Each structure stands twice: as C-alpha cells, then as structure tokens.
Amino acid sequence: xxxxxxxxxxLNRDRDMIAALTKxxxxxxxxxxxxxxxxxxxxxxxxxPGGFSYGDYLRCGAIAAxxxxxxxIKDKAEKGVKVLGVCNGFQILVEAGMLPGAxxxxxxxxxxxxxxxxxxxNAETDFTRAYEKxxxxxxxxxxxxxxxxxxxxxxxxxxxxxxxVFRYADGxxxxxxxxxxxxxMNSRGNVLGMxxxxxxxxxxxxxxxxxxxxxxxxxxxxAATA
Amino acid sequence: MTIPNSIAITPELVASHGLRPDExxxxxxxxxxxxxxxxxxxxxAMWNEHCSYKxxxxxxxxxxxxxxxxxxxxxxxxxxxxxxxxxxxxFKMESHNHxxxxxxxQGAATGVGGILRDVFxxxxxxxxxxxxxxxxxxDHPKTKHLVSGVVAGVGGYGNSxxxxxxxxxxxxxxRYNGNILVNAFAAGLAKSDGIFLSxxxxxxxxxxxxxxxxxxxxxxxxxxxxxEFDESIEExxxxxxVGDPFTEKCLLEACLELMATGAVIAIQxxxxxxxxxSAVEMGAKGDLGIELNLDQVPVREDRMTAxxxxxxxxxxxxxxxxxxEKEEVAKAIFVKWGLDFAIVGKTTDDLRFRILxxxxxxxxxxxxxxxxxxxxxxxxWVQSTARAALPASQVEAPSDYNDALLKLVGSANQSSxxxxxxxxxxxxxxxxxxxxxxxxxxxxxxxxxxxALAFSSDxxxxxxxxxxxEGGKQAVAECWxxxxxxxxxxxxxxxxxNFGNPEKPEIMGQLVGAIKGIGEACKALDFPIVxxxxxxxxxxxxxxxxxxxxxxxxGLLPDWQKMAKIGSAKDGDKLIMIGxxxxxxxxxxxxxxxxxxxxxxxxxxxLKAERRNGDFVRxxxxxxxxxxCHDISSGGLxxxxxxxxxxxxxxxxxxxxxxxxxxxxxxxxxxxxxYVIAVPADLANxxxxxxxxxxxxxxxxxxxxxxRVIVDTLIDVGVxxxxxxxEAWFPAFMN
Numbered sequence: 017x018x019x020x021x022x023x024x025x026x027l028n029r030d031r032d033m034i035a036a037l038t039k040x041x042x043x044x045x046x047x048x049x050x051x052x053x054x055x056x057x058x059x060x061x062x063x064x065p066g067g068f069s070y071g072d073y074l075r076c077g078a079i080a081a082x083x084x085x086x087x088x089i090k091d092k093a094e095k096g097v098k099v100l101g102v103c104n105g106f107q108i109l110v111e112a113g114m115l116p117g118a119x120x121x122x123x124x125x126x127x128x129x130x131x132x133x134x135x136x137x138n139a140e141t142d143f144t145r146a147y148e149k150x151x152x153x154x155x156x157x158x159x160x161x162x163x164x165x166x167x168x169x170x171x172x173x174x175x176x177x178x179x180x181v182f183r184y185a186d187g188x189x190x191x192x193x194x195x196x197x198x199x200x201m202n203s204r205g206n207v208l209g210m211x212x213x214x215x216x217x218x219x220x221x222x223x224x225x226x227x228x229x230x231x232x233x234x235x236x237x238x239a240a241t242a
Numbered sequence: 243m244t245i246p247n248s249i250a251i252t253p254e255l256v257a258s259h260g261l262r263p264d265e266x267x268x269x270x271x272x273x274x275x276x277x278x279x280x281x282x283x284x285x286x287a288m289w290n291e292h293c294s295y296k297x298x299x300x301x302x303x304x305x306x307x308x309x310x311x312x313x314x315x316x317x318x319x320x321x322x323x324x325x326x327x328x329x330x331x332x333f334k335m336e337s338h339n340h341x342x343x344x345x346x347x348q349g350a351a352t353g354v355g356g357i358l359r360d361v362f363x364x365x366x367x368x369x370x371x372x373x374x375x376x377x378x379x380x381d382h383p384k385t386k387h388l389v390s391g392v393v394a395g396v397g398g399y400g401n402s403x404x405x406x407x408x409x410x411x412x413x414x415x416x417r418y419n420g421n422i423l424v425n426a427f428a429a430g431l432a433k434s435d436g437i438f439l440s441x442x443x444x445x446x447x448x449x450x451x452x453x454x455x456x457x458x459x460x461x462x463x464x465x466x467x468x469x470e471f472d473e474s475i476e477e478x479x480x481x482x483x484v485g486d487p488f489t490e491k492c493l494l495e496a497c498l499e500l501m502a503t504g505a506v507i508a509i510q511x512x513x514x515x516x517x518x519x520s521a522v523e524m525g526a527k528g529d530l531g532i533e534l535n536l537d538q539v540p541v542r543e544d545r546m547t548a549x550x551x552x553x554x555x556x557x558x559x560x561x562x563x564x565x566x567e568k569e570e571v572a573k574a575i576f577v578k579w580g581l582d583f584a585i586v587g588k589t590t591d592d593l594r595f596r597i598l599x600x601x602x603x604x605x606x607x608x609x610x611x612x613x614x615x616x617x618x619x620x621x622x623w624v625q626s627t628a629r630a631a632l633p634a635s636q637v638e639a640p641s642d643y644n645d646a647l648l649k650l651v652g653s654a655n656q657s658s659x660x661x662x663x664x665x666x667x668x669x670x671x672x673x674x675x676x677x678x679x680x681x682x683x684x685x686x687x688x689x690x691x692x693x694a695l696a697f698s699s700d701x702x703x704x705x706x707x708x709x710x711x712e713g714g715k716q717a718v719a720e721c722w723x724x725x726x727x728x729x730x731x732x733x734x735x736x737x738x739x740n741f742g743n744p745e746k747p748e749i750m751g752q753l754v755g756a757i758k759g760i761g762e763a764c765k766a767l768d769f770p771i772v773x774x775x776x777x778x779x780x781x782x783x784x785x786x787x788x789x790x791x792x793x794x795x796x797g798l799l800p801d802w803q804k805m806a807k808i809g810s811a812k813d814g815d816k817l818i819m820i821g822x823x824x825x826x827x828x829x830x831x832x833x834x835x836x837x838x839x840x841x842x843x844x845x846x847x848x849l850k851a852e853r854r855n856g857d858f859v860r861x862x863x864x865x866x867x868x869x870x871c872h873d874i875s876s877g878g879l880x881x882x883x884x885x886x887x888x889x890x891x892x893x894x895x896x897x898x899x900x901x902x903x904x905x906x907x908x909x910x911x912x913x914x915x916x917y918v919i920a921v922p923a924d925l926a927n928x929x930x931x932x933x934x935x936x937x938x939x940x941x942x943x944x945x946x947x948x949x950r951v952i953v954d955t956l957i958d959v960g961v962x963x964x965x966x967x968x969e970a971w972f973p974a975f976m977n
Binding site: 025026028029031032035036067068070071072073126127128129130156158160213215216221222 | 486492688
C-alpha cells in the first residue's frame, strides 16, 4: 500500500501524519503540494491532515477546498482510492463537497484539546476493520470548529446506511456535534472525515495506541500491527 | 507625492518620544547636528528601556551566562544549548505585558508570535511553548475579560502555528490589577552546525525583506512598553500589533527551507522597533553599514512616511543578508509560500545607517553608536527592608485541616488550570510526553530513540516582594527542582524580569536584589542564563506589580522511558519526603489564603541542600526506583501530597511520627529543596539507606492506598472531593 499526504499552507499536523503512516506501514508516504494536479497512480490512500489551512480566516477549509490538488483528489476518489481527512482535512472534504454536512464553531466557542472516547459505530469499513463494532476507543481532539451539522433528512439516510463511522461516547462530545458525530464517510465508503486525531495516539510515548487501527485498516496492515 | 521629513524638533516632541533632555543632548553630541524627524524616531526606538536595557544592563552583566553546554548566550535572538548528538535546543522567554493589558487577544497572540520568531530566526524548528500569565484579583472588573482574551490569544496563535504548549503558570494577585504579565517562552530544535546569527558579513550584499507587509500597526510600541500607565491607557490601543499566525507558519517553513539551501548569511526578525532594530543589529554586529531604500519596502497602507516604516511593529517580518547568487532560489521559495520578498538595501563599508525615501536621505547615523552608545544608568537603589521573623508558634493552626485543604485546592491560585490549557494544543507534533498539570512539560526529541527535554517556568512573586534576594534564588531553585522532578538534568535557563518603575530606588532595589539572587542560584546549580528579557515600568498610577522575575529552564532526559511523573504512583508504594521537615510559614500560601495574612520573610534557599537533594532525587529516578515524584512548593507538603493523589486518583495513608515542631508547619511550611517520591514498597528501605549515605535528609511518610488522603488524625478527605474542589474554581470563575 502506498499513501500520500497533502500539504497546503497553514496545515500543521502533516508531520504528525507522515510520522504515523511511516511508523505503522514501515513506508514513508509521498507528499503532494496544493498546486499539483495529479497524484501518482499507485497511491492507495490519500490523507489530508489537520491544521489551519489559509489560517481558517474564511470558513475552515473553504480556500483549501478550491486549490488545484482537490480536483485530483476528487478524481482519485471516484476511481475508488481511499481518502482520509482529519480535523482541518475533514473540514476541507466537506467544503469540497466530498462529504455531506458542515462543521460549525464548537458550542463552547473555544478551541478544545483533550482526550475523548469514540464509539466505532461501523467496523465494516476500509478505515475501521481493525476494530469491533461498538468498541469504545480513546482519541484526542484539538479543534475550534468541530460541531458537525447536517440536515435531518440527510442525517437519517447516513445513519441508516452506516455512514456515521465514529461517535463521541460516554458523554465526551467536546463540540456539540449532532448525534455525537465524530466521523462520517461517503456512500461509496472510500472517503472518511473525522475531527479527532488518531495520529496522536499510536504508540507508547503517546500513552496508548488506540488510533493505530484506523491507519492499519486503511493501509491494509492489520495483521502486521496487531 | 513626497512625504515630508522636515517636522520641526521641539522639546515637547523630544519628550513625547520618551527621551529626556540629557539623552537628547547625548544625541546632539553624537551626531553634531539636530536629528531629522525620522532620526529622532530611530533614536527613541533604540534608546528606550525595552530595547537598550539602560537601567538593567549593568546588573544583567553579573549573571552567569557560560557553561560547558552553552553554545550561544545572551545577545542573539535566543540562547543555544548543546543536548548531545549534534543537537541543540534554542530558547528564550519574552514579555508582552503592556500590549496584552491594552488589547488582550492581540497582545498575547503577538507575544507568542514574537518569541516563536526569535527561535526559528536562529534556524530552529519550534517544539515547545510555555506561558507564564499573571492577572489582577479575580473580583477586579477587568480580570475575567483579560483572562479570556489572553488565553484565547495565546491559543489562537500557538495552535494555528502548530507548536505544543506544554507548561506555564497562571496566577492572580491584586497587585496585577493595573498591569498584567504575559511572559511567553518558546524552544526549538536545531543542529549545532545549522545555527543562524544576526551578524552581517560582506560588503555590497543584498539586504532582503521577507514575510508580511509593513503597516502602521505598532508604531512606537517599544516606547509605549517603556512607560507607566495612567487613565489615558485606552488611547494607546493603536500601538498594539495584530498577529497573523498563518503567515508566521508560512514564514517558518520558508525560512527553514531557505536556510537549508545555504543562501542565508545573516538573519534577524523584526520585533520591537521593527526595521530599525533589526537593520542596526545586523550592521553593528558585523561592523558594517546598512543602506535601506524604503521605496522598496512592501507596504499595506498608502502614504506611509519614513518615520512610520522605520518604527512599524507589523508582525511576521524578517530581514536577511543573502548570498547574491542564491537570490533567485530564495525568491522562488518565498513565492511558493505566498510571502513578500524584496531587496530593500545593501551592506556598506562606511558604518553608517542610511535611509533613503523618495529620493531623499531621511536618516544618516553612525550605526555602531546607535546601539553601543545608548545611555546606561546606574540607577540609585535601596535594599528592601527585611521582614521580621515569623516563627510557626506565632501562626495559628487551622481549626479544621480538611476544610483548610479543600479551601486551598479550590482557591484561585492553587486550583486546576485545566480550563486554560485545554484551550491550547498540547499534543501537536506527537512528541508531548508530559502535558500541563505536572511538574514540568516533557517533549521527546524527534528521530532520537530515547532523548527528551523537560521545560518549566517558575517564580514566587510574594517571596521576591518579601526578600528580593531570596526570592530571586527561589525562582531559579524551583525551576531547577521542577525539571529534576522528571528525572532530567537542568541545563540552562532564560529570565524574564518584570518590575515596576526603575527610577524609584525601592523598585530598583527589588531588581538589583533579585538579579543578585538569580545569579547566586544559577552559579550554585550550574544553571546559566542564556537569554532573557526585561520588562520595567509595570506600574499604574504609581502602584507597581509584585516583583516577578520569571525563570524558565530546560533539562535533558537521556531516556524518557525512565522519567518520573506526578500521578503515576501505584497502590502499595511507599511515599518518602526528601528534604527537611516543614517549618517556615512566613510568606506562605497557608498564611495568605487561609489566615488572610501577608507577613513574614521568604523561605531561605540553601543552595547546597538544593543541589544535593536534587541530585539524589534525579539519580534515584534514573535508577528506576521512583514510580512518581513531585516537588514541594507553594502550600508545602500537604498540597504536594494531595496534588499527587489527585493526579493519580489514588489515596494515601500518612503518619507523621516523631513530629519536630507543630503539625501545621510540617504540613504547610514552604521550606525549600524538597520533594515527595513514591517508591515500590520493596525498595523503600534501600532508597532510604541511599539517602542516609548521601547525607540527604528524608522522612518516611506512608503508603499509597485507598481513595482517601489520611494524615494521622488531622486529615481525612476523599480524593474525589479534593478533585471536585480543585477542578471547580476556574470554570465557575469564567462562567
């Protein structure tokens, strides 16, 4: 499996993501810059990491979603390549129309960085098969705008089809997201967006490795990292 | 159109630039003519207290700044310390007090931005930040607004830039009602052969302007920071700069990319007094003149005068001297990151600082003298009056120890700071091993299997007020101790000296006493000062802040798997106090917050004991014999124990047999050089025997067990109740 990490001005968890992908797959991802218009054919997983693209001075992710690289990512997604957006990456995918809904300011109106609990709602996806359905994992969050909203009709369909992949569990919803939603995927099941940062909980130094499963699943190296 | 430089220089104009008549005479003597308006601005920027250290320089020189690991001491953008394997840590702390009071969000944000820039200007990627914040009384009408704005500003900048905030302090005291303190620390990592300095080299080389455009924000900011406040404070709002962390993040990446190409000869960030200070610094250090053509400076506002451009404190800007043949490479990197890149001048061999604007020479000054000939004062000072001794027998014991303890852990100053640090990204970069809430922040070194750095920032202003010398010593000792409590070896420190008006002999006496104390402690602990900052005139309507010399230190852990934490004790572990029994209640938290008295001397710091006890604790941690460790500071043994209990969620049963002195002194005394360690039960005798052999005083305290903190028949309180009180204060205050 070959992975790629997207780099844009203002993203700042790209190095964390590169480290996580390298440690888990044993292979460093390639990096692609915002102005590139193509991504190598052998890339199986494209990751848009977290940060503050273009300072988040407009709606979070709105400017990044309009950069040339996004068309290339859309094209790849349509061909079935896996796309993972974490935090600002999730916001960018939503702004690019690749995932439904919107991410509003946290209900506290404050940036929040803490550990929360996540319920794996759907363990039959390319990103979650390392987990059990209903498993509750630890995961840190660090964001100002993670309050997920989508119209009720769309939401009902998403819930029915298992497109809500992660939910904040045990009363740890840090941002007021509807239905405690922490991560959603598209109908095809190859594009996942999530606010929490699994890349910051993958080894002993992080105090746990609950986040590994997402990368192990997406990189198809579950056995190797179990 | 031409913008005039011909404003008449009047005594009023000179005074409004913060220059005294004798200082103005010095300028006349130096240049042999009346300065132009722009030149007057340049002098006022270079000669104010903030940039020239004219009141403190004489005393700062007495601080120890050298050591076997010191690569670069004070005088550059930040200090540089060797951490083995060709790695160096680059760090500094700097205040942004005055702007943060006027406009808390932007003041704090640009304070963080400024210190980060100081670090990456030297070629280091920032890996950790801390913030020491001091506010007025919680019930003062401005306090909530200031806390809310400062915390949001610190987070807003640091989170977006992408550096983990791993430690700091937040304190309240009515003495900061009119002047809050925002002291920002940053540390970065570089290779020892990849350090960049501000000294220009070579004649006729391009001086390049990089980063954001120049606007009118911050014009005169450094001069503002060198004056007292009064009711006209609101008028000063336009002197506060506006931060743009996105541009700074791009500037970081662009600078590191450019440095890797070998194009950079010298680099200086534009901080206080912007273009003026940075250009003079680069030229003066390199024994070169600098000629700037302001028509080339990227501006974001129309019709800016030379005066405004030279004094603007617009953020996220850099000045560099580049290898001419690498100009195109450099430009391409900056275009990629969407930043301005302009050649605005050149180095010359005439040692003049010449400024051209619209075909006119608006300034022509001797560059060396601008910095070197700044006035330096030996200001009169008086030693602070020593406070009478306050034996424990003259301090009443609490009527109920449980109530006293619950009150302390839930008080404004001893309660949990979670509300604050959950607004900071403490995890980014994936290397944070210890986050806020413990003794020190710990960050592992990327690409090294075992190495990590510990960071702590400390000062106890009430001690410094009671006794500047002992208080100065204590600030250093506590910082050193917090680093030791993780198992790290303290390497070096940065000082951020916040005081009132140095023209008052009693304030100057506090500054002198504190610096002497800091110097003595740094020498005794081999903990040199490698960078720093002085913030004076922290007064409003004649009332000064508590003297607050913040010390931020860095320590090295060769193997982070062996580090100690505050909350990792296990059931059945034995608790041992290292150091002597508590006896000193003067200037203590117990006296102030339980009995409502501000009285008595500061505790004395026995630096020999500090070092001996600390060395013992560190070696015991490194031998793998310690499961948890915490230093004893404000609130004494009792507070240290309950802080360990709350952090681990475990109770403890303590027996104070063979009491020497009254129990309330034993429990709340703030004697120095002390720690609590938890050790596995089967090692307790061995560790105690080692302590005895090393001549280290200790006391066996008891056992980690259950879910209550029990001390003889005095204290019996549930850990959950303590935590509830501890966590409740801040959110309730801010609601």
